[in-house]
Amino acid sequence: MKKIELLLINIIILISFYTAQAQEKLYYNTFPLSDVKLLDGKFKNARDLNVEVLLQYDVDRLLAPYRKEAGLPEKAPSYPNWDGLDGHVAGHYLTAMALNYAATGHQESKRRLEYMLSELKKCQEANAINNPEWGVGYLGGFPNSEALWSGFKIGDFRVYNSSWAPFYNLHKMYAGLRDAWLYCGYEEAKSMFLEFCNWGIEIASGLDDQQMQHMLDEEHGGMNEIFADAYQISGDKKYLDAAKRYSHRMFLEPLSQGIDNLDNKHANTQIPKFIGFSRIAELSGDDQYNKAGRFSWETITENRSLAFGGNSRREHFPSVNACSDFIRDVDGPESCNSYNMLRLTEVLFRQQPSAHYADYFERTLFNHILSTQHPEHGGYVYFTTARPRHYRVYSAPNEAMWCCVGTGMENHAKYNQFIYTHSGDSLFLNLFIASELNWKDRNINLKQETKFPFEEQTKLTITNGSSKFNLMIRYPGWVKEGELRVSVNGKEVKYSALPSSYISIKRKWEKGDVVEVSMPMHSSIEHLPNVPDYIAFMHGPVLLGAETGTDDLRGLIADDGRWSQYPGGRLLPINEAPILIEDDIENIADKLSPLDEEPLNFTLNLEMINPVDIQLKPFFQIHDARYMMYWLALTSDGYQAYMDSLTNLENARIALESRTIDFVATGEQQPETDHVLKYENSSTGNHFDEFYRDARGNGFFSYQMKTNSETDLSLIVRYWGAEWGGRKFEIYIDDEKLVSEDNTGRWNQSVFHDVEYAIPDSMVEGKESIRVKFQSIQGNTAGAVYFIRLVKQE
Template sequence: MNLLKTILSTSVFAIASVALHAQLPAKVESFPVRDVRLTASPFKHAEDMDIRYLLGIDPDRLLAPYLKEAGLSPKAENYTNWENTGLDGHIGGHYLSALSYMYAATGNKEIKARLDYMISELKRCQDAAGDGYLCGVPNGRKMWKEIEEGNIRASGFGLNDRWVPLYNIHKIYAGLRDATLQTDSREAKEMLVKLTDWMIRLVSKLSDEQIQDMLRSEHGGLNETFADVAAITGNKRYLKLAHQFSHHTVLQPLLRQEDKLTGMHANTQIPKVIGFKRIADLEGNRDWSEAARYFWETVVNHRSITIGGNSVREHFHPADDFSSMLTSEQGPETCNTYNMLRLTKMLYETSADVHFMDYYERALYNHILSTQDPVQGGFVYFTPMRAGHYRVYSQPQTSFWCCVGSGMENHARYGEMIYGHKDNNLYVNLFIPSTLRWGDTQIEQQTAFPDEEGSTLVISPEKGKKEFTLLFRIPEWTKPEALRLSVNGKRQNVRVKEGYVSLNRTWSKGDKVRLELPMHLRAIALPDGSANYSILYGPIVLAARLGKQNQDGMFADDSRGGHIAAGPRLPLQ
């Protein structure tokens, strides 16, 4: 049985280490995606499909909102859907991030040419603005001037009569950040710093209370990107800005380890917590780091289902009642899991706790990988948990939801958590066919997991021999006593410590390490204690196809609700 078919229908160079404060030390460092190349597997297929999707988009239509705001003539009209109804420009920022990751992950020259074009056109917009401003919010200048003067009218999805402009501008901040870190673009770095300086001037006359009032409006992960600018430049004033954009309505209950999430818009909160963790790591702030960990544990252990997703109709439902999850066609949102994986990565790196990787694996295989159609391409907004229902996939010329933006990025980032390293230790965390370049050593992982219950590493030091410790993650779904580990066919003693089995030796070119990981069936109940279960084999949540009839709008048009699978719903009994 091909298990994956049943579910399918951080940087090129490290952020500069800055002595802003005593930083939280990384216990495991993930490899930048440029050091990892995927080989034949469903993950590689998803990466290839994503390249096709990225190249199928007209960059001039994504750039149109930015050119209009800069007073320049657009070369094409805006795309439709969310891109011309108030959230104009948000996909342009995601697109920049996706191109940056994809070029780093593959070296694809067409992707690099598209990235260079995007940066050059965005730079033209910023230069025309003259003050560092770069955004696609329609008639944004008038709105930003009101905010600068203290005239703030905020609501959950609005700010001064615009659709979440802070969320919108965060996407271009993040895009420039990713272009800086993934591709070493000096132009992107200069643009990022100029845009951040513009924001400092914008809020310079506002009180902390006024800024907190403004943050009632969804604002993405602005605190994270400003902290990243602080790390990139070594300038403390950007860390001050990151603090100013940290929403205390969300932070304070987390510091007290109180779950106040019920009813809140889920993906509004997750990026804020990513920012809390990023600031904590730069400052060595263990209280904020623990707040982020508490949020993660609350969401993963009490508010998520087995595929790794959370929320119904975009909001956190009561933790003790998952009934809406089982009946709604608007189940877990892809953006939420995208951001939960980003938070998971950060928490794992400063703890080396394998429980983070167990969640990461399950969410990656069962949610993220499955949100791209493997034949036609396209990305999913909602994954209904309602039995027998279906999902809607985006199309390159019609669909510009938030989950299209994060979806473009998802399938370019598969390489970033397969392996990790610290000092002379190499960690193997995910069983995905790939090659790794680690200094002067190449590692090739050969596996058909999860159809194969194990994985083989081929180790090839350039200089013939190299001594290091190899650590395999032992997943929570296997039985340690059933493990089998061998080197060049010779059985090795197995001892599991802190979730890893380790092997230290001087490795020779062509050494083969084989780890066998027996899988078994198990049932996992919903967190609310109700008599509802998922059946898993290893990390894979099993599912069955129930036919293809009445899947209305399975490939979305450009209507406002085109991302919702609104066709007939089968009876639950």
């Protein structure tokens, strides 16, 4: 009983604290961005380059969909790339302008921020006048808003279900308005934000719980987080109720019980929900939400993340048996996922300032986020492939409007946010990044000087002021026990802390005090999750990679093509990549030899199959090249048998890829969106780690596929060989029947079968693309179809 009473008291105190702070800020442990100044180094360079890139975008084009949906005259045309999601980048851009103005006082960012707010205010007001039945408070640029939301309000989800993630789109503008207030103090932005939140409550007010949960099956960004923020800002409980109503129980309930149900789920659809779970827990003390948020982080970071901190392949979390896809596929971890994982990490750290959260944050920031910006032209990366000897592509301003362009705009604008945090009388040093802190509440100025990770030390100097406080210095998990050295004014500090914790130094700090920290870095390996024969080399927290050539970097800088985010250059055979032979694989990192005068550069002194002259360097320095981050490492005994099997499979895969003109991973969200999916009475699922789509009861599904204006083409369709029930259907090319198919009892084998259908030239001549349609016959099921390829005939 005493424990329960204590918990209730803590919750009451916590809620009272947030209410008192509601008009000030949301994140009570962070310093204002203006109080943390980046000093010269790679992070300041990345931030400054990002500002240059952001100023190349046309604000009126970003705002065009908002004016269109509000019924206002056009000022500029919308960007055509990802037009089915039109409007989402504007929200990210608004946040980026707020971050840059807050951090640097950049006046053009301020001007653009204020211009956007004034234009958006006009759109919100126009929506109330022009769309009074559904649009009061609305501030979205989503295409076809009137048909979408007027139906949605009464529970008609036909337009909603056929649209590309409506609430995901709106979430970006919600966040942009919140951030304009949070970081820059614009009260008008706060008012617009809360009006928009009121719209979000009203538009769903007629839906019952079942309808709400059905709606949440579609990607919806962090809508529950948005309403939690509104609750903290306003103190009005209706927003907390809305946050819980917009929480997806399909994940809340199992995750809160420690059950990982993420296999084959779209990664960046889920992670923002988990941020919302943790924000609700932070504000309400709800234990179910707390457990769900924490466990989601634990299982993703411990079981589903690669060495650089990223997660997912083909945008989905693979199952244990499908993790070899990381090596085969070119669309590796998505930058958006890491953007959101760092946001989740910050929420959890705020509630429990544990060094293992900061360790993950550091790894992902240095190896993934920093690496996703081109160091010269500033383009953003979508996929970071782990396939040996492949490469990444970059966006160009005003061309690509990917989701990772939007998050990229923000990523490089807030490097100063998590270097230092505070709680009570404690100052946490979380990241070793050259910077200056103005801790106004303590009248203390602090300077951190470091070239980390190119040197293994950092120095903190109190440059002004005097105050008693507790300095919490992070003891990184990658420093061995007892090796960290800390001194204050030249006198060594004794401590009992272990790696992945904080060392506490509580004293009165005076101007001129100097703290020096020595952090010896060691080389190590990490195994690819569930594929232990593949290893990555780390030095301290830094992932090491190797450049492997620049041949056929097709589409290196993407245009505005629908699929230009994919690195489309030739796939180099996996079995011909360098293979490491070593009988003591767990100690293989001892074979790295550092290069003089080149910090964090190493050579590999190992027996190697397919040998090449390899120089390892920080992965964040590798650009405009093919690369390797994961290496097949085998013992001498296991090599030959493994390679015989791998070579046969790889030769067949490469041969098929060389014939392929276009393909659809059916049932997967992004590939289907990319190929303009249309359907009726159709559903998706997953079987043996392969996604599928089928159609029943005179239903159909179809995709737009490019032909490159070629003839002599075939369609290859993958089916499962042991389906039940009637499987009669027809396949059409642009409404002209290609074939009538009957898979009823066809194979009776529990294996996949790829069937190739030759396409008459008359169906494709003179066409740059075709629509491939699968039409069910009454009483039968079309499919299930597991994969579709349009290929050149052999």
